[in-house]
Amino acid sequence: MKRLFGIIAVFKTPDEVRGAATRLRQSGYRAFEAYTPYAVEGLDRIIDAGSKAFLPLLMFAGAVLGAALAYWMQYWDEAVNYPLNVGGRPYNSWPAFAVSTFEFMLLAAVTAGFFGMLAASRLPKLYHPIFEASAFARASRDRFVICIESTDPRFDANSIRALFQQLGAERIEEVRV
Amino acid sequence: MAMTLTNELPPEAPVVAPDVSLTSLSEDASGRVLIDRAPRWWWVGFGISVALFTILIIQMAWLFINGIGIWGVEIPVAWGFAIAEYVWWIALASGGTIVSALFFLTRSPWRSATNRIAESMLLSAAPCAGLMPIMHLGRPGLFYWLFPYPNVMGVWPQMRSPLLWDFVCLLCYILMSVMYYYAGILPDLATVRDLAKTRSKQIFYGILALGWRGSVAEWRNQRVVYAIMSAIMAPMVISVHSVVGLDYAGGLTPGWHDTQFPPYFFFGAVMSGTAVIIMLTILVRWGYSLQNVLTEYHFNAMAKVMLLGSLMLCYAYVWEAFGPLYGSDVADKTESYQRMFGFTAPLFWSEKILTVVIPQLLWFPAVRRSLLMLFLISGGIIVGMWQERVMFTTASLEHNYMPSYWGHFYPTLWDWAALAGTIGLFLTVFFLFLRFAPIISLAEMREIIGQEKPR
Numbered sequence: 001m002k003r004l005f006g007i008i009a010v011f012k013t014p015d016e017v018r019g020a021a022t023r024l025r026q027s028g029y030r031a032f033e034a035y036t037p038y039a040v041e042g043l044d045r046i047i048d049a050g051s052k053a054f055l056p057l058l059m060f061a062g063a064v065l066g067a068a069l070a071y072w073m074q075y076w077d078e079a080v081n082y083p084l085n086v087g088g089r090p091y092n093s094w095p096a097f098a099v100s101t102f103e104f105m106l107l108a109a110v111t112a113g114f115f116g117m118l119a120a121s122r123l124p125k126l127y128h129p130i131f132e133a134s135a136f137a138r139a140s141r142d143r144f145v146i147c148i149e150s151t152d153p154r155f156d157a158n159s160i161r162a163l164f165q166q167l168g169a170e171r172i173e174e175v176r177v
Numbered sequence: 178m179a180m181t182l183t184n185e186l187p188p189e190a191p192v193v194a195p196d197v198s199l200t201s202l203s204e205d206a207s208g209r210v211l212i213d214r215a216p217r218w219w220w221v222g223f224g225i226s227v228a229l230f231t232i233l234i235i236q237m238a239w240l241f242i243n244g245i246g247i248w249g250v251e252i253p254v255a256w257g258f259a260i261a262e263y264v265w266w267i268a269l270a271s272g273g274t275i276v277s278a279l280f281f282l283t284r285s286p287w288r289s290a291t292n293r294i295a296e297s298m299l300l301s302a303a304p305c306a307g308l309m310p311i312m313h314l315g316r317p318g319l320f321y322w323l324f325p326y327p328n329v330m331g332v333w334p335q336m337r338s339p340l341l342w343d344f345v346c347l348l349c350y351i352l353m354s355v356m357y358y359y360a361g362i363l364p365d366l367a368t369v370r371d372l373a374k375t376r377s378k379q380i381f382y383g384i385l386a387l388g389w390r391g392s393v394a395e396w397r398n399q400r401v402v403y404a405i406m407s408a409i410m411a412p413m414v415i416s417v418h419s420v421v422g423l424d425y426a427g428g429l430t431p432g433w434h435d436t437q438f439p440p441y442f443f444f445g446a447v448m449s450g451t452a453v454i455i456m457l458t459i460l461v462r463w464g465y466s467l468q469n470v471l472t473e474y475h476f477n478a479m480a481k482v483m484l485l486g487s488l489m490l491c492y493a494y495v496w497e498a499f500g501p502l503y504g505s506d507v508a509d510k511t512e513s514y515q516r517m518f519g520f521t522a523p524l525f526w527s528e529k530i531l532t533v534v535i536p537q538l539l540w541f542p543a544v545r546r547s548l549l550m551l552f553l554i555s556g557g558i559i560v561g562m563w564q565e566r567v568m569f570t571t572a573s574l575e576h577n578y579m580p581s582y583w584g585h586f587y588p589t590l591w592d593w594a595a596l597a598g599t600i601g602l603f604l605t606v607f608f609l610f611l612r613f614a615p616i617i618s619l620a621e622m623r624e625i626i627g628q629e630k631p632r
Contacts, residue, residue, distance in 0.1 A: 014627060037199060037368075038623040039396035049394040055401050074336040077325055082333040089337070096337035099420055100345045106413050107349040110406055114356040117402040121395040124387035131390075137371040139391055140364070142199035142623075 002176035005129040006032075006149035007160050008136065009169035014040040017144035020167045021046040024148065027163065031152035035130065035139040050120060059113040066108020070101045129177040136175075147175065197469050199623055203368050209465050210369050211378060215612055218464050223612075226604035233598020236591055240312055247591040254574040254586040261566040262596060263309035264421055264442070265449070266302050266603075267347070268562065271414045272450005273299030274354065276482070278410035281403075287478040289621035290470050293365075294461055295454050296358045297616065301606035302453075303351045305599040310344075312595065339420065339427040346417045353413060357406050360399065363389050364620040418443045425569075431512040432573035435500060441493035448486025448532065449562040452555035455479050457607070459552050461616055470617055473546055480545040483558065487536035494533065508578045516572040520585055524568040531561030 011017045017034055024032055025046055034043055044052075071094075078084070079091035089096075118124065130136050130147055139145040148160050157174070164172050215223075240247055250257040273295040280288035311320050323344045325334055334341050367389035370382035389395060419439030426438040435441075455476065462471040498517075501509035517525055535557055538544045545551065571586040610616070 033392050035391045036393075036396065037203075037391060038364075038620045038627065039400050043393050044397045047393040049397040052397070052401065055398055056405060059402070059405055073325060077333045078336050082331070084335065086335075086337060093337055099339075099342040099416070099423075100336065102416060103342075103346050103349040103413070106409050107353055110353045110356055110409055113402040113406055114360055117360065117398045118387065120398045121392075123389065123395070126383060126388045128388060128390055140368040140371045140389075141203040 004150045004157070005132070005175040005177045006147045006155075007157060007164070008130070008133050008145050008147040008173050008175055009164035009167070010135045010138070010171040010173075011144040011146070011168070012170055014144060016168055017146060018042055018046070020146055020164075020169075023163070023167060024146070028154055029148055029152055031149040031155075033130075033147050033149070035136065035145040035147070037139060037141055037143070040144065055113060055116050055120060058116040059109045062112025062116075063105045063109035067101050067105035069108070070104035071097055074100060129175060132177055133173055133175045135171050135173045143170070197626060199626055202470070202617075202622055202626065203619055204372065205467075205470075210613060210615055211373055216464070219608065219612060222464075222604070223608040226601050226608055229597050229601025230605045231598075231601070232594050233602055236594040236598050237312065239591065240595075241317060245313060245315065247589065248595070249586055249588045249592050251584070251586075253577060253582050253584045254571050256570050256574060257586055258567065258588055258592040258595060259309045259313035261570040262563070262599065263306055263313075264570070265563050265566045266306035266309065266599065267421055268418065268442070268446035268449050268566075269453050269559075270299040270302035270306055270350075270354075270450070271418045271443070271446040272448075272452075273302070273454060274357075274410050274414040275447055275450060276454055276479070278357070278407040278414065281407040282411060285478065286625055287475045289618050289625055291454060291458055291475055291479065292621070293362070293614075293616055293618045294458050295450075296354070296361065297607060297610035297614070298454055298457055299354055299450075300358060301603045301610065303347075303354060304606065305603050307347055307351065308599065308602070309595075339423040342420050343424050346420045350413065350417045353406075353410065357403075357410055360403050360406060361618060362614060363387065363399065364391060364396075365615040365618065367391065368619055369615060414446075415443055418446045425573075430573045430577055431501075431506065431508040432516065432569065432576075435497070437493060437496050437500075441490075441497070444486055444489035444493055445532075445562055445565065448483055448490055448536075449559055451479055451483040451486060452558040452562075455483065455551055455555045456559070459548050461611065464611075465616065467617065470622065476548065476551055477542075477545045480539050480551060483555070484536055484539040487533055487539075487558070491533045494529065508576075512573060512576040515576045516568070519572075520575060521568050521572045524564045525572075528561045528564035528568060531557040532565065 009020065011020060014036070017036065018040060021032070021034055021043060032047070034040070034047055036043070074097040075092055078093070078097075083091045085091075133145075133147075135143070136145060146164075148155065161172055245259075248257055248259070250259075276288065276295040277292040277299075281292065311317050314320055322332070323334055323341065325336075363386065366382055366386035370379060370386045373379045373382055419442065422438035422440075422442035425433040426435055428434060458471055458475065458479070462468060498513065501513040504510075515521070535554055538550065538554060544554075575585055576583055
């Protein structure tokens with residue numbers, strides 16, 4: 001017998017999955033996760049999705065660092081390392097450095113955001129136990145899935161099945177790995 | 178803007194046809210990618226594209242062996258097709274980002290079905306743009322000298338030059354566009370992975386999807402980052418095309434040395450980029466039978482963006498003619514006169530008709546609804562913008578300050594080969610996107626369907 005990873009319930013509408021998540025939270029379950037085909041409004045207030053401010057702040061930090069690095073590099077190049085007198089302009093001609101600084105700032109912000117997004121979501125992670133559930137395949141299309149994991153302190157297969165049935169789940173399935 | 182772009186349609190007009198459901202959308206759109214044998218039109222289109230692409234390979238080989246003397250560029254007209262087409266391609270690419278990023282920020286619902294086409298288009302056009310200046314270099318193998326890297330020669334790029342800014346912009350733009358595209362397509366790749374039947378496709382799309390599961394945290398992070406990326410991409414693309422304008426404005430040549438160039442270039446980008454998206458959307462809609470996803474609603478909105486671009490460009494044209502007239506510089510006046518009534522007159526006037534006069538038809542709702550008319554007008558705009566880029570690149574150099582330094586530009590067969598070849602490269606890459614990646618943003622369309630169904 002394979003180890004039980006959790007029990008999943010499949011719902012048809014975003015409202016049902018939101019209601020179900022609220023109910024699970026109220027019943028005291030903690031280790032559960034929802035898998036949806038698009039970002040369901042309000043679900044991140046019920047299921048913990050990590051700090052919301054982290055990624056914007058990371059991107060901001062990326063922007064600041066990127067801008068500083070780009071400006072420093074241009075300054076070092078034009079004023080310190082290879083000073084070239086062009087029409088008597090100052091070596092540290094900041095207006096001319098502004099364009100590249102701006103572009104590199106944005107590049108650094110987007111790069112920080114892109115890789116930060118992957119890291120914050122623990123991606124890439126090519127295998128996850130939830131992939132074992134046959135009902136999960138539709139979670140990327142047209143169904144809304146909730147999985148209560150067996151690590152939950154209140155985990156009890158029978159009562160969870162009963163609860164899911166009560167919540168109007170279209171399908172209930174055990175995930176074993 | 179979302180309101181004004183679509184206000185003459187009834188408020189309950191659907192963005193997608195009522196028969197589209199979450200199930201049919203995913204299976205339809207992913208089915209195109211997973212199909213074992215590509216449809217015949219795809220093979221025909223791809224075949225033509227690869228044939229054109231082959232011309233580019235041959236052209237590049239001959240160019241790298243012989244140097245740019247095989248083109249029509251000469252002194253005094255040292256900037257010819259390559260530079261003009263660089264501007265033209267980057268304008269088309271920029272238009273893709275504008276449709277994708279700017280209208281994400283305005284929460285325009287019509288953007289969701291077209292943004293992937295726009296982004297695929299921009300990722301296909303950007304390499305063409307990047308190739309042009311490299312081919313134009315006398316010694317293309319040394320293009321990496323543009324990078325500020327520590328080298329034994331002790332030579333560093335000139336950071337104050339608009340040409341270097343342009344290189345930085347293009348590099349940042351392409352890298353950012355790839356990340357922006359990938360951040361958006363990640364959930365859709367997961368859909369394809371879950372629908373894939375064969376092992377090899379499951380592995381291929383499984384790796385590309387990076388293990389996306391659609392968990393709450395994943396969606397939240399993706400939405401947050403994507404929104405900020407859009408807010409960055411929109412000003413980014415304006416800056417990129419403005420800097421392309423500075424390449425010219427930074428020169429002292431009459432007709433180029435003009436403060437209006439950055440916005441002027443950007444206006445052209447809005448119009449020509451939207452035009453190419455309209456053409457591709459019409460073709461994709463026909464080829465993949467996506468009539469119920471890409472509706473009148475989308476074409477109507479894009480046609481209005483194109484009309485707006487045309488009006489803005491018209492404003493720039495008026496200013497371009499008014500500037501020399503109002504100023505006192507004889508060279509400016511001469512150049513402007515020669516541009517309008519001299520050697521480049523046919524290019525000048527036909528281009529004005531294609532980019533300013535004919536697009537005024539878009540004021541009529543019936544024209545905005547007719548796909549044939551939209552296709553023809555868009556095609557005309559793209560050709561017109563190409564003429565415009567070639568015209569202002571060469572015309573100014575043809576009539577520089579010294580009359581003894583005047584001359585004409587005559588393109589050679591190899592110039593045309595470079596044009597045809599990059600079109601081939603563009604189409605080849607676009608057809609590959611069409612075949613291997615979902616061409617409709619499924620996750621965003623689902624949100625729209627989810628909002629529309631209860632009504």
